[in-house]
Amino acid sequence: MKREPENISKYDTILRNCDLLNNLDTASYKELLSRFHEEIWPKNTCFLNKEKWFHNFYIILSGRVKMYRVDPRGGKELTLFLLTRSDSFDLFCLLDGCEHPVFYQSIDRVKVLAVPMADLREWLAKNPQHYPNLLNYAGKQMRLLENFVSDISFVDIPTRLIKLLIRNVKGDSNNLELIHDLPNKEIANLIGSTRAVVNRHLQNLRKCGAIEISRNHVEIKNLRLLQRLLKLQEFRSSGQK
Amino acid sequence: MKREPENISKYDTILRNCDLLNNLDTASYKELLSRFHEEIWPKNTCFLNKEKWFHNFYIILSGRVKMYRVDPRGGKELTLFLLTRSDSFDLFCLLDGCEHPVFYQSIDRVKVLAVPMADLREWLAKNPQHYPNLLNYAGKQMRLLENFVSDISFVDIPTRLIKLLIRNVKGDSNNLELIHDLPNKEIANLIGSTRAVVNRHLQNLRKCGAIEISRNHVEIKNLRLLQRLLKLQEFRSSGQK
DNA sequence: GTATTTGTGCCACTTGAGTAGCATTGTTTA
DNA sequence: TAAACAATGCTACTCAAGTGGCACAAATAC
Numbered sequence: 001m002k003r004e005p006e007n008i009s010k011y012d013t014i015l016r017n018c019d020l021l022n023n024l025d026t027a028s029y030k031e032l033l034s035r036f037h038e039e040i041w042p043k044n045t046c047f048l049n050k051e052k053w054f055h056n057f058y059i060i061l062s063g064r065v066k067m068y069r070v071d072p073r074g075g076k077e078l079t080l081f082l083l084t085r086s087d088s089f090d091l092f093c094l095l096d097g098c099e100h101p102v103f104y105q106s107i108d109r110v111k112v113l114a115v116p117m118a119d120l121r122e123w124l125a126k127n128p129q130h131y132p133n134l135l136n137y138a139g140k141q142m143r144l145l146e147n148f149v150s151d152i153s154f155v156d157i158p159t160r161l162i163k164l165l166i167r168n169v170k171g172d173s174n175n176l177e178l179i180h181d182l183p184n185k186e187i188a189n190l191i192g193s194t195r196a197v198v199n200r201h202l203q204n205l206r207k208c209g210a211i212e213i214s215r216n217h218v219e220i221k222n223l224r225l226l227q228r229l230l231k232l233q234e235f236r237s238s239g240q241k
Numbered sequence: 242m243k244r245e246p247e248n249i250s251k252y253d254t255i256l257r258n259c260d261l262l263n264n265l266d267t268a269s270y271k272e273l274l275s276r277f278h279e280e281i282w283p284k285n286t287c288f289l290n291k292e293k294w295f296h297n298f299y300i301i302l303s304g305r306v307k308m309y310r311v312d313p314r315g316g317k318e319l320t321l322f323l324l325t326r327s328d329s330f331d332l333f334c335l336l337d338g339c340e341h342p343v344f345y346q347s348i349d350r351v352k353v354l355a356v357p358m359a360d361l362r363e364w365l366a367k368n369p370q371h372y373p374n375l376l377n378y379a380g381k382q383m384r385l386l387e388n389f390v391s392d393i394s395f396v397d398i399p400t401r402l403i404k405l406l407i408r409n410v411k412g413d414s415n416n417l418e419l420i421h422d423l424p425n426k427e428i429a430n431l432i433g434s435t436r437a438v439v440n441r442h443l444q445n446l447r448k449c450g451a452i453e454i455s456r457n458h459v460e461i462k463n464l465r466l467l468q469r470l471l472k473l474q475e476f477r478s479s480g481q482k
Numbered sequence: 483g484t485a486t487t488t489g490t491g492c493c494a495c496t497t498g499a500g501t502a503g504c505a506t507t508g509t510t511t512a
Numbered sequence: 513t514a515a516a517c518a519a520t521g522c523t524a525c526t527c528a529a530g531t532g533g534c535a536c537a538a539a540t541a542c
Contacts (some may be wrong), residue, residue: 069387071395073475078394082389092387102387117396128369135372138379139337141384145386146310146321146333146343152393153319153433157529183489192394197529199491215489215538234314398499424519438499440521456508456519 003063017086019137046105056114059088063110079189156199160191174220192217258327260378269368277354287346297355300329306352320430399442400474415461448465
């Protein structure tokens with residue numbers, strides 16, 4: 001499955017969009033990429049982090065990968081990050097070299113570039129001017145996690161659902177990206193809830209004309225309405241106090 | 242309030258224990274410390290992050306500082322990190338240079354070493370061999386956040402409370418550190434709950450002899466029992482599925 | 483083409499966490 | 513020392529979220 005860097009260069013736009021690789025000079029960029037090779041994983045492949053990821057670092061070229069935790073008790077799942085093109089993992093292992101007790105699963109057929117973790121560390125040590133890129137990326141991820149914590153603790157399920165939908169519309173269109181074709185169960189995992197509850201609230205949103213639903217498909221019908229509902233939820237909560 | 246580095250050297254053990262400064266060579270260490278100055282904040286001083294912290298980076302010498310978020314709606318609080326001696330902040334701003342929408346409040350009279358964020362960045366750029374320290378620390382914090390997310394989403398309040406207590410006993414003793422003198426309200430903020438609910442569960446733990454409670458004081462009476470209760474909770478939850 | 487699996491929609495039901503309120507008891511301050 | 517304040521202990525109540533179950537539809541496998 002190994003390929004030469006020349007072939008890799010066709011992914012330039014994807015890679016330049018990756019937080020770790022943007023604004024690199026051509027020399028560093030090429031040297032780094034020469035250490036990568038391409039891998040393809042079929043849909044729904046699942047790995048425990050420590051087995052494999054511990055030794056490689058990946059950048060996604062196409063397809064989606066979810067990083068999630070499983071409740072050791074009930075088997076409930078929580079999706080921490082839904083990774084897509086230009087995202088990379090596992091940042092945790094890269095940062096501190098420890099195991100990371102999470103699972104990864106491909107949601108589509110996925111193409112990645114892989115590099116041995118040790119190679120990447122070596123390259124960083126040799127080109128320390130690129131550390132700030134990594135720091136930036138780490139900061140970004142930490143902010144996402146922090147927002148997740150406060151959302152789960154402050155915000156109720158219907159509001160979290162609306163926020164999820166709004167966050168995933170592309171630009172000013174009504175087009176849902178990334179999550180439009182997920183089953184209710186996966187949507188529930190993204191906001192820390194359950195299939196039945198998410199379905200209940202999706203039905204409410206459908207009934208008021210904000211969205212349309214079919215099997216493995218959610219479509220935004222009225223983004224403005226969703227935004228108004230969000231404001232309303234915030235108002236209602238504060239009014240009650 | 243400025244002091245010379247000679248005075249600072251008396252804090253060596255505290256500073257060497259700080260994740261950012263351990264295993265530095267003496268030269269880098271001294272050069273870095275020379276840029277710091279000491280500050281003292283009275284008890285219960287509260288700052289919004291972006292006003293002040295944006296420009297300085299702090300290492301705590303003594304006393305506790307909580308980093309927390311406030312629900313814009315209800316005014317509910319969530320304590321994200323309870324920082325103490327050898328901890329530092331704000332890591333988020335240091336990493337990516339952006340504002341960080343959190344509050345900081347001193348819980349005790351607090352002594353810190355402060356350094357302008359720009360100085361620290363400059364020092365890092367000049368001594369890039371020390372970036373890995375920072376990466377390590379960032380990784381550690383991310384893991385804490387990730388654990389927080391999954392705890393809030395998977396684990397019920399009584400269990401989170403027991404985990405908080407166990408996590409804060411010093412060594413093998415029964416001594417609660419860091420949180421032993423907090424009011425119920427602050428304990429609630431630490432696990433994402435409310436005063437009344439936390440009190441309810443603390444009473445239960447008291448009634449079965451695991452802890453003793455008085456005003457602004459929680460004491461472990463039977464650590465073994467707490468650990469057994471924790472196992473029991475995990476068992477009960479999984480048994481129900 | 484049939485069987486099986488996967489996802490949906492919707493019911494009735496349970497429950498843990500949050501809320502409101504208040505009396506009581508320490509602690510601080512004037 | 514009195515008054516104000518802060519923290520606690522408890523009660524009764526509400527409600528959102530989760531649970532269990534089932535019929536039905538769509539997709540997939542055989």
